[in-house]
Amino acid sequence: MTGAAAHVPPAPPPAAAARRHRHLLDFEGWTAEEVVSLLETADVMAQVLTRPVKRVPALQGYTVATLFFEESTRTRLSFERAARAQSADVISFAAGSSSLKKGESVRDTLRTIEQLQADLYVVRHPSAGVPHQIARWTDRAVVNAGDGRHAHPTQALLDAYTLRAALTEAGLPPQDRARPFAGRRLTIVGDIEHSRVARSNAELFTLLGGEVVLCGPAALLPRELGRLPGVHLTTDLDEAASGADALMALRIQRERLGPRRLTSLAEYVARYQLRERHLALAKPHAFVMHPGPLNRDVEVATELADGPRSLVERQVASGVPVRMAVLYALLVGRS
């Protein structure tokens, strides 16, 4: 055979898109392609969890430290499970433990913890920005598990993962792999101002091609959020529910807000509780979501929470595979 043009060399294996990032703090700078790559990895991780041995050795030798300055047993255990399922070692620092002293600066706390040589920190803190501050001070990877009202990226990822799967199963798979929510609308109801779940979901859902409607009481709906691309605000739940593909209710904590911010709980329930009527206004396949834990018959009427369109349990179940994908994406391949 003559001519060099006849031989096609072997191509290198494709690289995953998510490798560009050292941390997952929020979705600033992330592309849709990178996020979808994480969701696809989560699919594989979900499979691992169905096998007799629910573990892979992918993160053997790595150590993941959970720094929960704000307690949340569920989320912390979910991350720890995600680490152990990949054979990583886990060190937990929970709020109230002696290592997370009140009054000690974040920087000083980090200095103490760094002695333990973890490869990745999962951080939750009542103040926005602490994961970002930690990321500046360490060369390890940082995952934001919830910082004040600002962001909760893994929650948004598991919500996206759950909704994407539910839409596909309902016969409505994404037309464009990199924009799985193109043409879809997510309506989020509740105390938007204080919700990192709302902010992260708005950020992620629009990144993936969708539209978001934020709905809630007027004193808890920050006006400037309506300026973000793909985001609309309304105080009217009927309007917000119309044409939605998913209705997501947020936890309302009236004790924290007080009577100077929120009118009575009865009024909140009357105006903002998700009911059958709202599902009827939404698209025929529309789903009901909630980040949990749910206040029954406050944010969501019981028949909806337990009904066939509720994705609440699936959201909870998708936490571990999604977090497995995140830990894998940030740790593997770091030389």
Added chain:
Amino acid sequence: MRLALRGGRLLDGAGDRGTHDLYVKDGVIEGLDLGGPVDVDVDAEGKLVTPAFLDLHVHLRDPGQEVKEDLASGLAAAAAGGYGTVVSMANTDPVVDDPGIVADLVARAARVEGARLRPAAAISRGLRGEELTDFAALKAAGAVMVTDDGVPVADSRLFRSACEYAAELGLVVQTHSEDPTLRDGGVMHEGAVSQRLGLPGNPDAAEAVMVFRDGEVARLTGARVHIAHVSSRRGLEVARWLKASGAPITVEVTPHHLTLTDESLCGFDPVYKVAPPLRTTDDVAALRAGLTDGSVDAIGTDHAPHTLAEKQQDMLTAPFGIANLEVAFPLLYTRLVLGGALPLERLLWLLQDGPARVMGWPAPRLEPGAPADVTVLDLGSERAVDGARFRTKAKHTPWQGEALRGWPVATVVAGRLVHRDEG
């Protein structure tokens, strides 16, 4: 003690006095080109020689918070910034609400090498906003101003009484004008950025509302009320209207509110956390315009040092404040004067004659017999900001690494050389 500043261009509020050797003797300006032996020689060739600046708003943290700053470091920092006199705020520990504490400050400051100290005293005991302090005794001990700065005076009746006593005694009342309940725990300006970042916001309405309250009470009582750190377009507009309608108020703006915006908080770095907060580019533009149209009477630094550990806490817990005595003039000279937004003479006026007028003090001049408070400024050389070289204990600065011009290379206070930059 005789001192000569040689070959500099002499400039003060009366005009450009040309290039001369300036002689200082026994704490007072002696004259120009006199010749004769001197104890200290300062080369000012190619530099600007001008009266040392007046800062009506610094937090020296002394007594009680000396880990952040004390008289020695604070007054040395002031001198390094070209300042000859500073008015220190009263929110220390204990609060400066007692004549004994004022007297002690005056006595200790006299032994420190640096800028002159003129203490302010608190309006209310412990800054609690409930009981008035003894204004006459505080003035007798050396206080030149009364202020609860750090916190607003929430009770308008108390504020009115304070203004009535201050007016009687000729004391200036400085206000921290923010409505405490509208401010509601906000750590940054309430706007698109704060709502996106999920940080509690402090709306400009909180300032506007309180500026109006403070100005009306000034009008009612005739007290000279100096509105500290106006940070917003709305606040400045309200102040402008009040002045035009006869309220005896004056307006202060800080260097950070003239050069930084709320976007600085996007990295969640508490070094930018300050009260009132950094606001939008539109607010910055309004404040800059106010520098030349008569709305702003003085630039005050609101120098507010904290320890590095404190500023490395989270955004909610970290204390408010930016330390800027040593960079104030270079920052404003480089950004505003060299940037074309402000003539040099006007910047100097806002740092010299303006604050003097607010306090009713004589305008600083380089004339024989005037107090020998002089600073030498190098307008030509560019140097990067390096917090590690600061005299202040707060070495961490928002402007670290920025290339600025206009560094003070020497400062004389009461005829003594208290700052000399070796280069």
Added chain:
Amino acid sequence: MHEPSNLTFKSRIMTSAEFERALKRIAHEVIERNKGVGDVALVGIHTRGVPLAERLAGLVEMFEGTRPPVGKLDITLYRDDLTEIALQPVVKRTEVDFDVHGAKIVLVDDVLYTGRTARAALDAVVDMGRPAAIQLAVMVDRGHRELPIRADYVGKNVPTSRSEIVHVRLREVDGEDGVELWERAA
């Protein structure tokens, strides 16, 4: 010209006819060794092992009348060299829809080299259940084993140097079957 600057073609090791013959031989060997294919299942290792496994299953069906089940295995999460790789690989789905327990699993891959891929595949299969036996079928064994792994079925043994790359071409992926040797530039 598709050639990246660092790879040059050296020689053709197997023609498409040789390839087909080797595959048929392997199919016969699998049947003979396991005394029929009653409890045999093929598991192709991503990526090229998968079409090879499908092909093998088809040949077995042709010879025995029964088509053994075929699974697809992604071993990325079982690799032991994850800390050394610069680019994070894409993790693909593993599809093993039959019961591993008690089965005779024949792992299928294109090239056997250091043995690390095969080891990872062994660990992955064992985590799925308890097979009766695990065997390994490869089209090319190129030597340089770093672990005590050997193939049960080999298409061709090809001694190579470390600077060479063995490229197994498949009809389904590359348009034609064959095995080529390429040289990696220093």
